[in-house]
Amino acid sequence: MRRKTELIIAGCLELLAVALAKWQALGGVRTDEAKYLLNIPYPHPPLMRWLMSMTEMLPFQEMFWRLLLATLIVQAVWLVWDLTNPERSGAKSKGHLEDRMMICAGWLLSSAVLVGAGSILLAPVMALQTLVFLWLQTRSDVSKKMPAAIALFWLATVFTTYTGVLLFPLVWNILRRGGCTIAQTALYVFGPVVLLFLYTLTNPLALAIILVHRDEGLRTGLAAQAMGFGTLWIIGGAGVASAVGTWGILRSRDKALLLSFILVCAYCFFSITPRYYAVMLTPFFVAGLWKIFHARRHPHAFPLLGCLICASAVITWFVQPIRTPVVAREVMSAASGSGTVLISGPFGHEWQYESRSEVRRYRPEFTKDAAAIVCLNPCEPMFDTSGWKQLKDLPVEAWVRK
Amino acid sequence: MRVPFSLQMAIFITVLLIPGVLFLCQIWRLHPLYTDSSVRESVRTSMTDVAAREGWLLSDMLVTGVTADHVRLHHREHLRGADREFCVMIALADRSLHSCDEKLS
Numbered sequence: 001m002r003r004k005t006e007l008i009i010a011g012c013l014e015l016l017a018v019a020l021a022k023w024q025a026l027g028g029v030r031t032d033e034a035k036y037l038l039n040i041p042y043p044h045p046p047l048m049r050w051l052m053s054m055t056e057m058l059p060f061q062e063m064f065w066r067l068l069l070a071t072l073i074v075q076a077v078w079l080v081w082d083l084t085n086p087e088r089s090g091a092k093s094k095g096h097l098e099d100r101m102m103i104c105a106g107w108l109l110s111s112a113v114l115v116g117a118g119s120i121l122l123a124p125v126m127a128l129q130t131l132v133f134l135w136l137q138t139r140s141d142v143s144k145k146m147p148a149a150i151a152l153f154w155l156a157t158v159f160t161t162y163t164g165v166l167l168f169p170l171v172w173n174i175l176r177r178g179g180c181t182i183a184q185t186a187l188y189v190f191g192p193v194v195l196l197f198l199y200t201l202t203n204p205l206a207l208a209i210i211l212v213h214r215d216e217g218l219r220t221g222l223a224a225q226a227m228g229f230g231t232l233w234i235i236g237g238a239g240v241a242s243a244v245g246t247w248g249i250l251r252s253r254d255k256a257l258l259l260s261f262i263l264v265c266a267y268c269f270f271s272i273t274p275r276y277y278a279v280m281l282t283p284f285f286v287a288g289l290w291k292i293f294h295a296r297r298h299p300h301a302f303p304l305l306g307c308l309i310c311a312s313a314v315i316t317w318f319v320q321p322i323r324t325p326v327v328a329r330e331v332m333s334a335a336s337g338s339g340t341v342l343i344s345g346p347f348g349h350e351w352q353y354e355s356r357s358e359v360r361r362y363r364p365e366f367t368k369d370a371a372a373i374v375c376l377n378p379c380e381p382m383f384d385t386s387g388w389k390q391l392k393d394l395p396v397e398a399w400v401r402k
Numbered sequence: 403m404r405v406p407f408s409l410q411m412a413i414f415i416t417v418l419l420i421p422g423v424l425f426l427c428q429i430w431r432l433h434p435l436y437t438d439s440s441v442r443e444s445v446r447t448s449m450t451d452v453a454a455r456e457g458w459l460l461s462d463m464l465v466t467g468v469t470a471d472h473v474r475l476h477h478r479e480h481l482r483g484a485d486r487e488f489c490v491m492i493a494l495a496d497r498s499l500h501s502c503d504e505k506l507s
Contacts, residue, residue, distance in 0.1 A: 035461075038480040038481070038482075039480065040461050040480050041461070041464060042461060056482060056483060057483065061482075145404060146405070146410070147407070147410060148405075148410030148411065148413060148414045149410075151414050152414065152417065155417070155418075184407075184411065187411070187414075187415075188414065191414070191415075191418045192418070194422075195418055195421060195422055195425070198422060198425035198426065198429065199421075199425055201425070201429045201432070201436070202425050202428040202429055202432065203464075204432065204435055204465050205460065205461065205463075205464070205465070208446075342457070349461070349480070352459075352479075352480050352481055353482060354482075355481060355482070356481065356482055356483060357481070358479050358481070358486065359459075359479070359481070360456070360457030360458065361453075361454070361457040361458070361459070362457070363457050366457055
């Protein structure tokens, strides 16, 4: 009976995952997503983007990854459910069902999860990895038996995104609780970080991008930074879970949780971070919620849940993903053919993703070998248009050979 | 079956060492970029000029080797499906392009 209930719940969650993936797919592949699908070597380390590029031969590559990531993010609520198991924390009373449901809702109804679950980005992947580490904090039986496995997962984390490094206090705590000595823990925790540093030195472009972003972040005024961080904080927990979760983290005695949370917040504050980074805060809010609720029976779980549902609906409405397809897909479908595509003006990597042939920046001397020319900015100097046909009904100026 | 701690540590160290050694070899090939600011600036401007001249994207140009007078690049056109890849060298003095098979003086 219990197994049947779990299967039904998992099935309903999967329907949610499919809906979220299809919602994201309406807008097509964005430039940041294209970077990972094509394994373009910046700004993040190679692991996840290499895995994604292994599926380039699939015509449904985009949908495959949207569904897979949405499934992982949504079904991760089972980790939250297990994390809130009162037996793990040694709480004397069992039950707290409404509290556990509230905390699971803190994950599932987070606006950041709802708008980010079907996206092909690394911030939701890092959120998932953070949730795994938070779950491992409650499972010292695992860290006692398999510290190297945890360290390998940590290695995979830092080689997924650079921001993964900010989780090192959690990993340190997990391994020390599992019985590793300080020397062993230092090797397990900092060995991968050193390896990541060495990898970065082999990729000067990634290093240059990091320095450019650092400079841009430092040039941003405090007010803009605070506004940006505030936006991420609200989106990360739909306001309600953000506030209660933050309160839970601050009043808990979990130094590892607090330190990792502060590091991630500092990163979000001082960098120019897009909105989808809000999901990196969500697992911390979930942990903070549990810190509030697990100590004693809390009388306000269901009213809070009601507030969370309303806040999530409103905030998600305002930050919902773009539903109009990117221009690149429409133009490249109309302009497809064998031969180089020349593009004038700044363009994102989604143009490379939607093209089956080489994409180069426009120069008049390249037009003799080109099959299509896209003028996002005016093509200057203009090429000889005899022999070319302008495509109609497109949002940008595009030419193909007659 | 419980794997002994020492074996776990040995496996982990091996997993770190293999890519670590490969990275160190690659860093050695790139070290003028990090130790000489004039070479660094020269490589930066050469790559930017060549990218503008050839219509290439900087993200398609991976630096694989640097000396005082040339930079070796692996150019890969990131596209759906098979990516066309080739190796080129840029002479830093005149920013001319050469095949990697050529011997530059």
